[in-house]
Amino acid sequence: xxxxxxxxxxxxxxxxxxxxxxxxxxxxxxxxxxxxxxxxxxxxxxxxxxxxxxxxxxxxxxxxxxxxxxxxxxxxxxxxxxxxxxxxxxxxxxxxxxxxxxxxxxxxxxxxxxxxxxxxxxxxxxxxxxxxxxxxxxxxxxxxxxxxxxxxxxxxxxxxxxxxxxxxxxxxxxxxxxxxxxxxxxxxxxxxxxxxxxxxxxxxxxxxxxxxxxxxxxxxxxxxxxxxxxxxxxxxxxxxxxxxxxxxxxxxxxxxxxxxxxxxxxxxxxxxxxxxxxxxxxxxxxxxxxxxxxxxxxxxxxxxxxxx
Numbered sequence: 001x002x003x004x005x006x007x008x009x010x011x012x013x014x015x016x017x018x019x020x021x022x023x024x025x026x027x028x029x030x031x032x033x034x035x036x037x038x039x040x041x042x043x044x045x046x047x048x049x050x051x052x053x054x055x056x057x058x059x060x061x062x063x064x065x066x067x068x069x070x071x072x073x074x075x076x077x078x079x080x081x082x083x084x085x086x087x088x089x090x091x092x093x094x095x096x097x098x099x100x101x102x103x104x105x106x107x108x109x110x111x112x113x114x115x116x117x118x119x120x121x122x123x124x125x126x127x128x129x130x131x132x133x134x135x136x137x138x139x140x141x142x143x144x145x146x147x148x149x150x151x152x153x154x155x156x157x158x159x160x161x162x163x164x165x166x167x168x169x170x171x172x173x174x175x176x177x178x179x180x181x182x183x184x185x186x187x188x189x190x191x192x193x194x195x196x197x198x199x200x201x202x203x204x205x206x207x208x209x210x211x212x213x214x215x216x217x218x219x220x221x222x223x224x225x226x227x228x229x230x231x232x233x234x235x236x237x238x239x240x241x242x243x244x245x246x247x248x249x250x251x252x253x254x255x256x257x258x259x260x261x262x263x264x265x266x267x268x269x270x271x272x273x274x275x276x277x278x279x280x281x282x283x284x285x286x287x288x289x290x291x292x293x294x295x296x297x298x299x300x301x302x303x304x305x306x307x308x
Contacts, residue, residue: 013303014252014253016300016301018252018253019249019253019257019300019301020297020300020301022245022248022249022253023249023257023258023260023261023264023296023300024264025242025245026242026245026246026249026261027242027261027264027265027267027268028268029237029238029241029242029245030238030242030261030265030268031264031265031266031267031268031269031271031272032233032237032238032268032269032272033053033234033238033239034269034272034273035269035272035273035276035277036230036233036234036238037049037234038273038277039227039230040223040227040230040231043223043226043227044223044224044227044231045212045216045220045223046094046098047094047095047098047208047211047212047215047216047220048212048216048220048221048223048224049231049234050091050094050204050205050208050212051205051208051209051211051212051221052221052224052231052234052235053205053231053234053235053238053239054090054091054201054202054204054205054206054208054209054235054239055201055205055206055209055235056205056231056232056234056235056236056239056240057201057205057235057236057239057240057243058198058201058202058205058240059235060235060236060239060240060241061194061197061198061201061240061243061244062198062202064194064240064244065194065195065198068194070195072198074199074202075190077189077190078190078195078199081182081186081190081196081199082196082198082199082200082202082203083199083203084179084182085179085182085183085196085199085200085203086199086200086201086202086203086204086207087175087203088175088176088178088179088182089175089176089179089180089200089204090200090201090203090204090205090207090208091203091204091207091208091211092171092175093171093172093175093176094204094208095211096168096169096171096172096175097109097168097169097172099164099165099168100165100166100168100169100172101165102165103162103164103165103168104162104165104166104168104169105155107152107153107154107155107156107157108155108156108157108166108169109165109169110148110152110155110266111148111149111152111156112166112169112170112172112173113169113172113173113176113262114144114145114148114149114262114263114266115145115173116173116176116177116259116262117141117144117145117256117259117260117262117263118141118142118145119173119174119177120177120180120181120255120256120259121133121137121138121141121255121256121259123177123181124181124184124254124255124256125256127181127185128184128185128254128255130254131184131254131255131256133256134302136298136299136302137256137298137299137302139295139298140260140294140295140296140297140298140299140300140302141256141260141295141299142295143291143292143294143295143298144260144262144263144291144292144295144296144299145263145295146291146295147263147267147288147289147290147291147292147293147294147295148263148266148288148292149288150284150285150287150288150291151266151267151270151284151285151288151289151292152266152288153282153284153285153288176262177259180250180255180258180259181255183196183247183250183251183255184250184251184254184255191251193244193247193248193251194244194247196247197240197243197244197246197247200243201239201240201243246258246261253300256299257299257300257302260295260296260299260300263292263295263296264292264296267288267289267292267293270285270289271289
């Protein structure tokens with residue numbers, strides 16, 4: 001039996017322009033993160049990147065929350081939600097990705113993570129009455145997966161995979177899906193999108209900093225000083241801003257539609273690589289991107305299926 005998310009009343013159906021606009025806005029800022037990380041030329045260790053973007057994102061969101069007249073410190077009823085989201089959407093997937101990519105090529109890793117929207121849609125179907133799957137939604141989600149597979153191309157069948165690497169990426173996919181579903185289930189008094197985004201970045205950034213100091217040492221943070229403008233853009237524009245938009249999108253439109261960012265982000269990253277880094281756009285990437293857009297359109301414009 002599906003349940004209604006714990007709101008005072010079921011959320012009103014958001015407009016299609018709201019859903020599509022926020023999907024693309026969120027995906028654009030997140031997609032730019034790949035470009036910004038590449039601009040650091042691999043000089044900053046992955047854990048240090050995670051720590052820097054998490055703490056800078058948390059700082060930006062804390063300033064925004066303060067500007068709104070609220071305390072950036074967690075309220076008692078928010079603390080649990082901050083810890084859960086900082087774990088499921090923060091440091092756990094960051095650590096698992098860092099490990100998985102030492103055991104698994106990037107193509108298969110990306111494809112495993114691309115199963116996230118499908119897993120999210122299936123669980124949301126059973127957890128929330130307003131998230132019941134329709135044929136249109138299922139088709140859109142499956143088309144998105146096909147598009148991502150085409151976008152990845154030959155890297156999809158790259159060798160060298162280990163069972164542990166695959167398991168790590170499955171863990172990443174499940175962690176993000178769990179986090180998306182959890183955001184939708186947070187009770188209204190603790191469900192302010194900006195505060196949820198703040199809490200996630202605070203926990204994620206602090207844990208990532210701790211892991212950096214333990215496994216690399218303070219020297220791991222030193223290369224950041226040579227890339228301060230890029231790191232600042234990564235922390236604010238490609239972390240704080242899209243995370244706040246994403247939280248608002250989940251709360252208003254539900255986890256199934258919000259999860260479609262998982263298909264749009266690699267598309268944006270590919271386009272930015274072509275426009276900024278001079279990478280070559282292949283026909284398969286163009287075809288894959290178009291299929292992804294069709295899938296996202298089908299899901300984002302599908303109306304909620306209400307139970308009788």
